[in-house]
Amino acid sequence: SxxxxxxxxxxxxxxxxxxxxxxxxxxxxxxxxxxxxxxxxxxxxxxxxxxxxxxxxxxxxxxxxxxxxxxxxxxxxxxxxxxxxxxxxxxxxxxxxxxxxxxxxxxxxxxxxxxxxxxxxxxxxxxxxxxxxxxxxxxxxxxxxxxxxxxxxxxxxxxxxxxxxxxxxxxxxxxxxxxxxxKLIPPLAALENLLNVLCSNSGLSKAFLFDIKTLTHVAADESPPDATTYGLCCEYIQTLLQFSNLYKYPQSSRTHQPLPPPQLTSTHTPSSSIPARKGTQPLSIPNSKTSRPPPANSTHSSAPSTLSNTSVDLDPADSRVWSTSSVRLKPQTTLAYWEITNQLSLVALIRSETYEASQGLIDYNVTFFRKAIHRIVDIEKAKWPSGD
Amino acid sequence: MKKKVLLMGNHDTGSGKTSMRSIIFSNNLASATSRFGATIDVEMNHVRFLGSLVLNLWDCGGQETFLDSYLASQRNTIFRDVGVLIYVFDVETRDFERDISYYIECLDACRKNSPEADIFVLIHKMDLVTGGKRERTRAFELKKRELDKYSGSTPIKMFGTSIWDETLYKAWSRIVHTLIPNAPLLSSHLTSFAKICSAIEIVLFERTTFLIIARSGTSTGDLDDVIPPEAGPDSDPNVINPERFEKVSQLIKAFKVSCSRMQEQFHSMEIRFPNYTAVLELMTTNTYVMAIVADPNVQTATLRLNIRLARERFEELQAGSAG
Ligand SMILES: Nc1nc2c(ncn2[C@@H]2O[C@H](COP(=O)(O)OP(=O)(O)OP(=O)(O)O)[C@@H](O)[C@H]2O)c(=O)[nH]1
Ligand SMILES: Nc1nc2c(ncn2[C@@H]2O[C@H](COP(=O)(O)OP(=O)(O)O)[C@@H](O)[C@H]2O)c(=O)[nH]1
Ligand SMILES: [Mg+2]
Known part of the structure; x- marks a missing residue:
């Protein structure tokens, strides 16, 4: 065709x-x-x-x-x-x-x-x-x-x-x-693979990458899908979006940084493979409840900015504060949300025990996940005709 | 403490009393209400509110035969010991004149039998008024002016409501607020608590209904007092949504219902947006607290800790509030 x-x-x-x-x-x-x-x-x-x-x-x-x-x-x-x-x-x-x-x-x-x-x-x-x-x-x-x-x-x-x-x-x-x-997303396999790796490294039981404007999910990990879970994740995002409109305080100057233009790195990379993760650590931190994440990120919210200082190339994924959220359900599940790009968000289900024991580690893994997604999105964008 | 709450209104097609009651007190979704049949005679429900306050809801079927009998043979039973009368008009009524004549009679019966009762009028199904907010306000004012003629000396509070938006929570928060004697005290404690937490504002919700009990601010306890946002000298007061409290009630209530479909119960929530942080947690056994913080250096863990530390004090205060 x-x-x-x-x-x-x-x-x-x-x-x-x-x-x-x-x-x-x-x-x-x-x-x-x-x-x-x-x-x-x-x-x-x-x-x-x-x-x-x-x-x-x-x-x-x-x-x-x-x-x-x-x-x-x-x-x-x-x-x-x-x-x-x-x-x-x-x-x-x-x-x-x-x-x-x-x-x-x-x-x-x-x-x-x-x-x-x-x-x-x-x-x-x-x-x-x-x-x-x-x-x-x-x-x-x-x-x-x-x-x-x-x-x-x-x-x-x-x-x-x-x-x-x-x-x-x-x-x-x-x-x-x-x-x-x-069915129309060329790097779908790469996205799914990233989600699978994230799930197994961070102990997530289900993860969706959402397009927040349309509430469709762009990819999910390989665990069997279930309609109730997906429906609840949709409503979680809708709730957060409506909530975000209630208080429109100006952003504090510390967090108010314009997004640098996307870096169009390798336009030749075949879209079906995971883009090279040059300059970043792979998502290979062992999932153990006792192990501590490498950076001192007990104040997990500042993790992105800490990383951008140490990182060699100024990755757009690091240059702003991304929204996060979590909802504790009883008896055992936690819903968690991370903004990944301006358009994509990650929503995951986790056992509350796991979440509480290793929240820092999970947030840390998500920053790598975010970088990888930014690369994929940039590569795709590079293929669009200019002006899009 | 027990309070009798009368829900009345006259109509043949359903003005929405049962729908409202079930959304607020029984965790039903607005979309589920189209299945309800007409209320026959009086349906009585006892709902516990803030632990020790019992609302005795009398949902009075609105067909004329029922109304005639409430005003005649059942008059003393119905209108005796009323704490609150809520009279509901359908904004799209075909015969407002006739509705008004019943309203006058009920008002009269209530005043004679329960002179102390608080009276609320709801102009309901406002979503059916087309043409946006301005048209809705106009339609509401028109009905209000007409009804004010018959209110006499007692002040009657009127609200435009719809099950499809936050106006329902706004009206019902005001209604239950009249039943909480020490709400001003709760407010002043929330205000000092907000200072301790570096919070812009703190709101207290009733646990099951998610109606607003009290909030921080330089208020006298009246929920309608405006509090100035303290986000900074150059902040525009318009950036803060004046309907935010009832919007939160509506949002969280609907989300709670969704969660329960998963065989799990909503327990707590935290949100970090780039410009503010929100924590929603159980405060006492019967209340939820929501803290909004704009300072990016305040950690959610710290907020939660503060809430835990304040728990006991608020448990005491609130025990007083339900009389
Ligand atoms: N469009 C709209 N429809 C509503 C609203 N509230 C209720 N309804 C609908 O109106 C119909 C009647 O509502 P009910 O709650 O049964 O009315 P009721 O006052 O209990 O009626 P009785 O049983 O005669 O007492 C239902 O189909 C509801 O879905 C509203 O705010 N907007
Ligand atoms: N019950 C129900 N009605 C729907 C649904 N989706 C659309 N409709 C109704 O179907 C009617 C026709 O919809 P419309 O989009 O105009 O159809 P079109 O002529 O194919 O473009 C409208 O009254 C919609 O409200 C649905 O999921 N359930
Ligand atoms: Mg069409």
Whole structure:
């Protein structure tokens, strides 16, 4: 597909086409995730009459194409192979056979021009159904799509299709978008690897790297995901964001340093490997409750500035004070939050015992994690056309 | 100490009394309230507040047949020994005139049977007023002016409320505040405590409802007194959100509900933003304390230690506050 994209204006911006029948919830989905609209307000969204294109900068640059309900794709002014992903929204509360035939028709069109496209089906408005009924319905819908693809003359079953149960009224819509976007992130393996290393070195039981503007997670460690945990982390971030607006005192001069421009180090580094950690210590501190972290960071908040004094190159990751937070739950879990870049935050679940015994060590490890993430982000940014 | 709290209002479609009560006292989320059926006759609930204070909530179904009977055969039972009367109007009511005529009768019955009762009027479902804050204020003032005509000599406090934002916490904090006799004393202690901690401000919340009990500041104990922010000579007073207390109530309350979905209970929280630090901790068995500090040199561990040291003193003070 790279060849067909070569001619387009902004080839690095991955394009996502959002389709579905009328009032399936396409616009609502995008308003809630990408503009922070409250789910209740989606009730007042006007029908979409024209294709609208919107640039969204997550860890990678995206462009969302919101289409009027039921619009034939033939009406688009570009070819289907311009898109990385096709999101198809189906209202689960509606009679969905028409939507399914639409979807299968689309799959047939896509098959001939762009068989590698990611097809993401959002089975939407699921919140009002009981858990069992919802799962039954979801399975049934998938079976019907599968049956129709099997019956089709083209081998549509070879297409990459993923189903998501979603609703704007809970975190499922963020989860679905996370999965959609993750497939498009070139250094995903590197991010996941960093999270895995951090988890094992710091005794974290689960860690998510969040894009705080969209509440999607850019990557998570390899431990099995669980919907409640992710939902709680989303709400934790939302709570912190709202909290941060309540007291807008001017920053004290000590902490008020402008961010140096990002250093575009090695633009040649292949994006799939972890960038070299030149000048930094790797994250290899043994996880033992009794071992003390190397620097004297009993005052853990000052750790970043201490490090920037000793560090050879002035890394942007060290040059400001990053927000942190923790929430103690009873009986045994602590939620912890670290701001990583202006856009990304780390949220982790830890056993409270571990957190209390080795908070300094964990914070120390996070500073290295932050540096590594800054490198990855900078390398990705360097690939964007200038002006982005 | 026991206090009888009457929740009244007249309407056929539900003015939101049960919703409010369940959000404040039973940890329900606003989104869960659409499932509630109409309240039949009177639902009584005893809720413990600040340990020894018992609120005896009488949630009175709002259909006219019920109201007629409250005003007739049940009149003495309903309106006797009332500590607080909360009368709820739906801002979108179709027949304000009729609502008012019931209101006047209830007001009259309450004054005759319980002359000491504090009276609050809530203009509810303010979120349904479209056009932003200014339109909401206008709609509220319009209703208030109309209702003020019937208030007579007793002062009646009115609030615009909605289950979807912090206004609910604002109104209910003011309501319960009338039931806490030594709130001014708590405030003055919080003020000295804030000095000890180098805190900009310190707020005390009731543990289960997260309603505001008292806060530091040069106040007389009245929650509506403005305290000047002490962030520095050149700080703009507008940078501090005047609704911050009830916003914190609402935020933390909702977050607590989310936590309990994980089979774990919210216990404490700390936040370090580049420009301020916040610690939220249990103060006494029945209260949470929130300390806000702008000085970047103050460690959260120090704040927690100070809170631990102050615990005993506040336990004593608060024991006095619930009478
Ligand atoms: N939009 C909006 N709806 C609300 C608000 N508060 C409650 N509602 C809704 O109004 C409906 C009725 O609320 P209830 O709490 O059952 O009303 P009630 O006063 O107990 O009614 P009775 O049972 O007749 O006494 C529910 O669908 C609530 O979700 C609000 O602030 N805004
Ligand atoms: N119950 C429910 N309704 C939703 C959800 N998402 C959107 N809607 C509603 O579906 C309707 C149509 O949404 P809209 O985004 O305009 O659909 P579009 O025509 O496909 O663009 C609106 O009334 C939304 O409030 C959801 O998750 N649950
Ligand atoms: Mg639309």
């Amino acid at each position: 790279a060849k067909s994209l070569a001619g387009s204006k902004d080839p690095h911006r991955r394009k996502i086409l959002v389709l579905g029948l009328r009032r399936a919830g396409k616009t609502a989905i995008q308003e809630v995730v990408f503009h922070g609209m409250s789910p209740r307000d989606t009730f007042f969204i006007e029908p979409t009459f024209r294709v609208s294109k919107e640039d969204v900068n997550t860890i990678i640059p995206l462009q969302l194409w919101d289409c009027p309900g039921g619009m034939p794709v033939e009406n688009l002014d570009v070819l289907l192979d311009a898109f990385s992903t096709l999101v198809f929204v189906i209202d689960i509360q509606d009679e969905y056979s028409h939507a399914i035939s639409k979807l299968v028709h689309l799959m047939a069109m896509v098959y001939t021009v762009h068989p590698l496209i990611n097809i993401e089906v959002f089975v939407h408005k699921a919140e009002s159904m009981s858990e069992d009924y919802k799962i039954d319905n979801f399975r049934q819908l998938q079976e019907r799509v599968y049956d129709e693809t099997i019956d089709h003359p083209l081998p549509l079953e070879n297409l990459q299709i993923t189903f998501h149960l979603t609703s704007v009224y809970d975190h499922t819509i963020y989860e679905a978008w996370s999965r959609v976007i993750q």
